[in-house]
Amino acid sequence: MTTAQMESRTKERSLLGLKDLSREEIQSILDRALYWENHVLKVNQTFAHKIVTNMFFESSTRTRCSFEVAQRRLGAEVINFSASASSVEKGESIYDTVRTLESMGLDAGVIRLKPVGMLAELAERVKMPLINAGDGNNEHPxxxxxxxxxxxxxxxxxxxxxxxxxxxxxxxxxxxxxxxxxxxxxxxxxxxxxxxxxxxxxxxxxxxxxxxxxxxxxxxxxxxxxxxxxxxxxxxxxxxxxxxxxxxxxxxxxxxxxxxxxxxxxxxxxxxxxxxxxxxxxxxxxxxxxxxxxxxxxxxxxx
Incomplete structure (x- = not known):
């Protein structure tokens, strides 16, 4: 697989919003959620070899905890990132922070941030799939x-x-x-x-x-x-x-x-x-x- 093909596959696995997502893709997510709701094991090891990060540049309790429970139920290792206790407070850009975390070999990132439009720019420049946990007043898919x-x-x-x-x-x-x-x-x-x-x-x-x-x-x-x-x-x-x-x-x-x-x-x-x-x-x-x-x-x- 070429680099361009790999990057295209990564973007397909991102979830930036629902405005441009097809009905079929949305349907598949809803159907798969039903599978996981009915899954017998509360915690399984499907992605025990994966490491994910939750990057919240805006405060959140319910969304962040819900994502972490979901990730741990899939067996993934989780790194939680809070902007209030990071170099962002010292002036580091959001892009540099995301790239830094990506460079450590993480497999996917959940992100919440305030500036509208920044998420799409990040998704174009980083290689790991990104999931929108709320970006400004744009979307919360x-x-x-x-x-x-x-x-x-x-x-x-x-x-x-x-x-x-x-x-x-x-x-x-x-x-x-x-x-x-x-x-x-x-x-x-x-x-x-x-x-x-x-x-x-x-x-x-x-x-x-x-x-x-x-x-x-x-x-x-x-x-x-x-x-x-x-x-x-x-x-x-x-x-x-x-x-x-x-x-x-x-x-x-x-x-x-x-x-x-x-x-x-x-x-x-x-x-x-x-x-x-x-x-x-x-x-x-x-x-x-x-x-x-x-x-x-x-x-x-x-x-």
Missing amino acids: TQALLDMYTMRKHFGDLSGLNVTIVGDIEHSRVARSNYWALRKFGANVRFCAPESMKATDMDAPYITIEEALQSDVVMMLRVQFERHESNVFSTAAQYRDAYGMTAERVSKLQPHAIVMHPAPVNRNVEIDDDVVECPQARIFDQMSNGVPIRMAVMERALR
Whole structure:
């Protein structure tokens, strides 16, 4: 195999986003996740000879831990990298850091970083497969995959499903990955947000919160007040009253409908305390489903 062919194969094993990933590839990841969810052994030695790294240049708890559990269940050795305790704090570039780790013989890297566009540049310049664990407000592919997996487990099919994403669409990489991927499977994606939180780069229609309650899936997003210089809401309580998933609003959902959230949850802001674990909520199911999804993604990168 030529060097060019090897580099092409490496790029195919990377997962930078879902916007440009085919429906068939997404389907194969979802199907493989089901295999790993049903796998008898909690830990196996499939990739005992592999070493992977989790490179988080933005803070994370759930995503990083979920990836590490997935990697260890596949038998891989794991190196966790935190920017706050590294040479990045001394001025080293993200590129130099990634290249340094790659030069140590690592087989794949999971990466979260803030600058939009940098991940694609890194993927072109490094030789190990890279998996996007969230890049700025661009994409968060594994979150969308586990969201789709959760929906598929509940409804059986994504085609024709009415999904409304509520909250800070403008700054949400979760909304973008779900938007790009769900439409490939025939789902109807709509948004619900105040004017200050609407995005202009996606053509899904915006609806009211009352209309959103008639959806099959209502996905609440974390309100990122820190990203807005000016807000139409002066307090979190005002946002809850206008867009929060309260117990009253849950009572208006269709019996088969489910409530989702990528977490972390701002309780009593976008979702009330007594709604987080109500019968129609699937928030902790989403977290559980993240492990088999990320096992499938890591297997794809390391195969």
